[in-house]
Amino acid sequence: MPELGQNQYGKAECRVVRVVRDGAVHHIKDLNVSVALSGDMDEVHLSGSNAHVLPTDTTKNTVYAFAKEHGIASAEQFGIHLARHFVSSQEPIRTARIRIEEYAWDRIETSGEARHSFVRSGRETRTAQISYDGTRWEVLSGLTDLTVLNSTDSEFWGYVKDKYTTLPEARDRILATEVHARWRSGWSDDTLPMPDWERAYAETRGHLLTAFAETYSLSLQQTLYQMGARVIEQRPDIDEIRLSLPNKHHFLVDLEPFGLKNDNEVYFAADRPYGLIEATVLRDGATPRIPTD
Numbered sequence: 001m002p003e004l005g006q007n008q009y010g011k012a013e014c015r016v017v018r019v020v021r022d023g024a025v026h027h028i029k030d031l032n033v034s035v036a037l038s039g040d041m042d043e044v045h046l047s048g049s050n051a052h053v054l055p056t057d058t059t060k061n062t063v064y065a066f067a068k069e070h071g072i073a074s075a076e077q078f079g080i081h082l083a084r085h086f087v088s089s090q091e092p093i094r095t096a097r098i099r100i101e102e103y104a105w106d107r108i109e110t111s112g113e114a115r116h117s118f119v120r121s122g123r124e125t126r127t128a129q130i131s132y133d134g135t136r137w138e139v140l141s142g143l144t145d146l147t148v149l150n151s152t153d154s155e156f157w158g159y160v161k162d163k164y165t166t167l168p169e170a171r172d173r174i175l176a177t178e179v180h181a182r183w184r185s186g187w188s189d190d191t192l193p194m195p196d197w198e199r200a201y202a203e204t205r206g207h208l209l210t211a212f213a214e215t216y217s218l219s220l221q222q223t224l225y226q227m228g229a230r231v232i233e234q235r236p237d238i239d240e241i242r243l244s245l246p247n248k249h250h251f252l253v254d255l256e257p258f259g260l261k262n263d264n265e266v267y268f269a270a271d272r273p274y275g276l277i278e279a280t281v282l283r284d285g286a287t288p289r290i291p292t293d
């Protein structure tokens with residue numbers, strides 16, 4: 001009989017919006033939560049017995065009930081509550097993985113007292129993945145689609161050239177990317193003090209941005225390393241960070257046919273194909289655990 005391999009189940013993409021009403025001043029948290037549970041689930045696959053199966057519908061309801069009961073202090077904290085609940089309340093469930101995307105909203109400032117209007121900010125999506133096996137926690141925080149651009153202080157030259165190489169060397173180019181980053185917290189068991197996840201996120205995002213802006217870049221690879229290294233150096237609570245940086249190429253447009261000189265002023269922003277630069281940066285001695293795909 002063929003063997004059943006790794007399996008997991010749960011409700012994916014539970015969209016939950018939590019409003020906190022502080023008088024006329026409201027606060028909102030907007031999450032997309034995916035639950036994946038695994039454990040003693042052979043029978044449901046092999047014989048069809050559902051005796052160990054907490055329905056995915058229940059996992060979805062739990063997300064909404066927990067938003068009410070516990071609130072959403074941060075994506076990480078919310079995921080920790082959920083993962084702990086599933087692993088500790090259901091004997092057959094041994095591990096829980098909660099993936100969360102958080103969408104940011106900015107307040108629309110008005111002249112009146114009411115403060116209940118928001119505009120979805122064009123900022124990045126925050127991400128969190130919480131894994132729990134009843135003993136050890138693994139919290140990966142991160143972000144996707146943080147789009148950044150340096151209009152100078154970027155060069156790319158001295159690379160290998162073969163008979164297919166046409167790329168001109170650049171001594172002053174635009175460097176633009178959409179930062180996708182995941183970082184692993186050193187918080188791994190309940191005896192350690194719980195980090196302030198909101199603050200950790202804001203500060204780590206800040207380090208990524210300043211390192212991008214302050215690095216005089218000879219390649220996107222070099223910028224990536226500087227961004228990762230800045231986070232590892234500045235945040236003792238983070239042992240590992242993985243960055244995936246698409247190189248959003250900006251090509252100088254040839255204006256000569258129109259009798260015009262292009263002095264690094266007019267670019268064609270290509271959306272694809274794009275160079276994809278990816279790497280993990282680790283604290284000395286740390287074991288890499290963030291998946292590379």
Ligand SMILES: O=c1[nH]c(=O)c2[nH]c(=O)[nH]c2[nH]1
Pocket residue numbers: 156167218219220221247275
């Ligand atoms: O920063 C860069 N790194 C590369 O590896 C590369 N390759 C390329 O064509 N352009 C660039 N830019």
